[in-house]
Amino acid sequence: GAVVSQHPSWVICKSGTSVKIECRSLDFQATTMFWYRQFPKQSLMLMATSNEGSKATYEQGVEKDKFLINHASLTLSTLTVTSAHPEDSSFYICSASLPGQGSYNEQFFGPGTRLTVL
Amino acid sequence: GNSVTQMEGPVTLSEEAFLTINCTYTATGYPSLFWYVQYPGEGLQLLLKATKADDKGSNKGFEATYRKETTSFHLEKGSVQVSDSAVYFCALTSLTQKLVFGQGTRLTINP
Numbered sequence: 001g002a003v004v005s006q007h008p009s010w011v012i013c014k015s016g017t018s019v020k021i022e023c024r025s026l027d028f029q030a031t032t033m034f035w036y037r038q039f040p041k042q043s044l045m046l047m048a049t050s051n052e053g054s055k056a057t058y059e060q061g062v063e064k065d066k067f068l069i070n071h072a073s074l075t076l077s078t079l080t081v082t083s084a085h086p087e088d089s090s091f092y093i094c095s096a097s098l099p100g101q102g103s104y105n106e107q108f109f110g111p112g113t114r115l116t117v118l
Numbered sequence: 119g120n121s122v123t124q125m126e127g128p129v130t131l132s133e134e135a136f137l138t139i140n141c142t143y144t145a146t147g148y149p150s151l152f153w154y155v156q157y158p159g160e161g162l163q164l165l166l167k168a169t170k171a172d173d174k175g176s177n178k179g180f181e182a183t184y185r186k187e188t189t190s191f192h193l194e195k196g197s198v199q200v201s202d203s204a205v206y207f208c209a210l211t212s213l214t215q216k217l218v219f220g221q222g223t224r225l226t227i228n229p
Contacts (some may be wrong), residue, residue, distance in 0.1 A: 004161065034217075035210035043207065043219040044162075093161065096217070106214060111152075 003027055004096050012083055014118055015074035021113045023078045023094030029074035030096035034107060035067075038091040050077050084117040091115075120145040124208050124220035131198055132228050139193040141208035142183075149173075149210040150190040151184050152217070156167050156205045165193075165206070200227045 003026040009012075010054040013019050020105050023033055032051050048069050050056040056069035068080040077096075081088050095107040125140040143149065153175070155163040166175030171186035179222040180195045191208060 006161075028150075032215075040221075044217075044220040046216055049216070095162075095217075096134070106164060107217060111159070111161040 002106075002108045004094065004108045006092075006094055006113050008067040008113060009111065010114040010116075010118065012116045015085050016083055018080055019035055019084055019115060021081075021092055021094075021115075022078045023079070023110055025075045025096040025108070028096070030098065031074065032089070032097040032105070033071055033077040034095045034097070035069060035079050038093060038094045038112070040091075044093060047079075059104055063092075071115045081115065084115070086117045089115055089117045094113070120149065120208055120210060120212060122208050122217045122218055122220035122222050126204075126221070127223040129223060129224060130226045130228065133200055134197045135227075137193070137195040137198045137202075137225070139206055139208075139225070141191045141193065141220060143189050143191065143208075143210050145189075145210055147212050147214055149212045151182070151208045152211070153180070153182055153191070153193050153221075154207040154209060156207065156222075158204070162207065198225075198227050200229050204226045 005024045007022045014061045033099045035047045038044045047062045048058045050071035052071045058064045071077040093112040095109045097105045121144045123142050149171045153160040154163045156162045165186045166177040168184035169174040174183045182191050182193045205222045205224045207222045209217045211217050
């Protein structure tokens with residue numbers, strides 16, 4: 001259980017176009033989903049936190065008009081990279097939070113989406 | 119702010135060797151500590167966790183002890199296998215529920 005999928009797994013696009021990445025929790029309802037970015041040989045950096053039915057909360061330095069996040073249902077969040085440029089090329093990973101006991105809600109991670117902007 | 123520092127990789131070991139991957143942290147309050155593993159082509163998976171000082175997390179032969187006095191959470195395994203080859207991330211979370219990751223350590227086990 002607690003499986004998270006992402007689609008597509010990889011995408012190549014031309015500079016100036018927009019790309020949408022989907023994150024789905026397949027067997028549970030996630031009130032909170034997270035979007036991370038991972039540069040080669042580097043760690044995951046949190047981009048934003050999205051809660052179902054409300055606006056996403058972006059981390060400092062992340063352009064919300066550039067990275068549009070929509071959490072339309074308890075099982076789906078989307079990240080749209082608008083007017084993509086080569087510097088947006090990266091590995092994007094989502095996670096979905098499953099409420100648990102105690103103070104920590106475990107996050108389950110998707111397999112990631114490799115974006116290459118030409 | 120909160121931060122996690124991991125031992126730099128890559129780490130290459132022979133099968134059945136002893137593994138240690140160092141992890142230290144800086145945090146306010148009382149964070150929960152985690153080790154995640156990322157196998158090739160897959161998403162991150164929670165390997166083990168510890169939520170308070172002196173707790174020991176363990177799973178699949180891996181262990182890590184939450185040491186508040188040294189702000190450390192080192193990952194150990196007594197005898198590694200080829201199937202343990204992966205990237206390992208140390209992480210913490212506190213009241214905000216946001217995960218802060220270390221830079222990751224790539225582990226390769228040779229038969």
